Amino acid sequence: GENVEQHPSTLSVQEGDSAVIKCTYSDSASNYFPWYKQELGKRPQLIIDIRSNVGEKKDQRIAVTLNKTAKHFSLHITETQPEDSAVYFCAASSGGSNYKLTFGKGTLLTVNP
Amino acid sequence: EPEVTQTPSHQVTQMGQEVILRCVPISNHLYFYWYRQILGQKVEFLVSFYNNEISEKSEIFDDQFSVERPDGSNFTLKIRSTKLEDSAMYFCASTFGAGRYTFGSGTRLTVV
Numbered sequence: 566g567e568n569v570e571q572h573p574s575t576l577s578v579q580e581g582d583s584a585v586i587k588c589t590y591s592d593s594a595s596n597y598f599p600w601y602k603q604e605l606g607k608r609p610q611l612i613i614d615i616r617s618n619v620g621e622k623k624d625q626r627i628a629v630t631l632n633k634t635a636k637h638f639s640l641h642i643t644e645t646q647p648e649d650s651a652v653y654f655c656a657a658s659s660g661g662s663n664y665k666l667t668f669g670k671g672t673l674l675t676v677n678p
Numbered sequence: 679e680p681e682v683t684q685t686p687s688h689q690v691t692q693m694g695q696e697v698i699l700r701c702v703p704i705s706n707h708l709y710f711y712w713y714r715q716i717l718g719q720k721v722e723f724l725v726s727f728y729n730n731e732i733s734e735k736s737e738i739f740d741d742q743f744s745v746e747r748p749d750g751s752n753f754t755l756k757i758r759s760t761k762l763e764d765s766a767m768y769f770c771a772s773t774f775g776a777g778r779y780t781f782g783s784g785t786r787l788t789v790v
Binding site for chain 1: 711722723726733773781
């Protein structure tokens with residue numbers, strides 16, 4: 566089955582700096598890669614996603630890049646703010662008949678004011 | 679914005695007891711899921727449900743677990759004979775298709 570590795574497990578940045586979180590996946594059939602933000606005690610919330618037919622997608626301060634050949638994808642957050650502090654999870658799905666997501670272990674991002 | 683609702687938000691149960699976790703997915707969604715998250719760990723797939731039947735289940739989803747969609751709106755996860763290691767946050771999710779999930783707010787299950 567799919568295996569998703571995520572790094573780093575913790576990341577601390579100063580407000581205004583950029584943050585990058587990286588994930589690799591194992592199943593070459595995976596074609597959908599979402600990123601979720603989870604604040605303490607709350608549900609995961611989708612912040613951005615990318616499909617395998619594009620290499621990059623941007624939404625304001627957040628961008629995701631995908632390298633299908635190398636089987637890795639990354640989340641980029643620019644101009645970080647304290648409210649960006651949360652756990653971020655990457656995930657991968659091969660679609661198929663049920664769109665099951667396999668998650669990475671998460672990255673605790675702390676943005677220091 | 680439509681939401682996935684889960685009840686209860688917190689359930690405490692004694693080891694060996696049965697629990698039922700309830701979810702109301704978004705009404706026009708077709709795929710339904712249960713995931714769990716042990717404190718501080720990643721979100722793990724339990725089971726997916728489509729067209730009124732299980733489409734896939736993980737190794738975690740053994741005979742202790744079952745799912746039902748009894749009335750076309752509710753989607754339940756039953757855990758028989760709970761164990762201490764079943765303590766976790768359980769999330770229901772649904773999607774119309776193409777993978778974009780909406781997660782419920784979760785049920786924190788504590789087995790004592």
